[in-house]
Amino acid sequence: MRTHGWAGATPPTDDDEASKRIVVAAGELMDAGAGGVNIRQVAQRLGVARQTVYRYFPDTKALLSATAQHATDEFLADLARSLQGLTDPADAIVEAIALTFERLRQHRRFGLLFAEAEHGRFTAEVTSPQAIAMGRVIVEHLDVDWAAHGWVEDDMDELVEVMLRFVQSLLVDQRELTRTPVELREFLHRWIGVAIAAKSINP
Structure with missing residues (x-):
């Protein structure tokens, strides 16, 4: 050394x-x-x-790969702490989307979570295998009993897709910089949370 x-x-x-x-x-x-x-x-x-x-x-590829893994571990640990105790599907997903957007905007290194593994460049495909896999990890680590709320495997895949598409749209639209954290969550509850609540059943 x-x-x-x-x-x-x-x-x-x-x-x-x-x-x-x-x-x-x-x-x-x-x-x-x-x-x-x-x-x-x-x-x-x-x-x-x-x-x-x-x-x-x-080489640089190996360095970016290690940086991506470190960013992944850091991102998931931070998200898990922030989302701990949220058992309602709508509340958990709204907060997950909001926090993911805020973390990606504040820390560019977290973009490596959704980067093309081969080149280390941020992918434009929000539904790439890397992005979907990361989305599933986020959702499956929530304190939500999805089965008890009537969600099946296909529902989870579509939920992850909607989450990722929403995060992407927030990131590319600079107007989102004008919303406060509270306003962002109110917006997500109106248009995402309502749909998730309607899909869920009371266990």
Whole structure:
């Protein structure tokens, strides 16, 4: 493990910490709006030689893959904490959509959750396999007893599709920047929550 550089910070204590710092730096660059993040940019941010980064990641693809996995873990953990205890289908989905939109808008690195795995570029296809799989993970980790509310497998797939399409529409429309968090949730309850409540049965 290299022990100098690291932008003046205390050097990592082991390889795991070094790898994590590199991944975090890549995510920070993305959040700052950097395009086409690569090993050279990450090395510059950390104040280390490119060879130091290459020691842990053989190429940019491997670095982006690790950054995507870290972003996924961070995103899901944060979402799980925020949605804990919401057992009503409409309330849970409205909050899940709102939080997903807010997190993606605030932290560009979370866009890697829905990126094309091969190229590390954000996918324009909201119903891509990567996006659908991530949507299912979000929905299935909610504290909602979907079966007790009458939801079956096909319903869940369509619910995920609607969620993702709604999040995408919010992200591409800059008008959403004018809505407060409360207004956003009221809007979602009127047009999404009502439909989910109508589909659900009382257990």
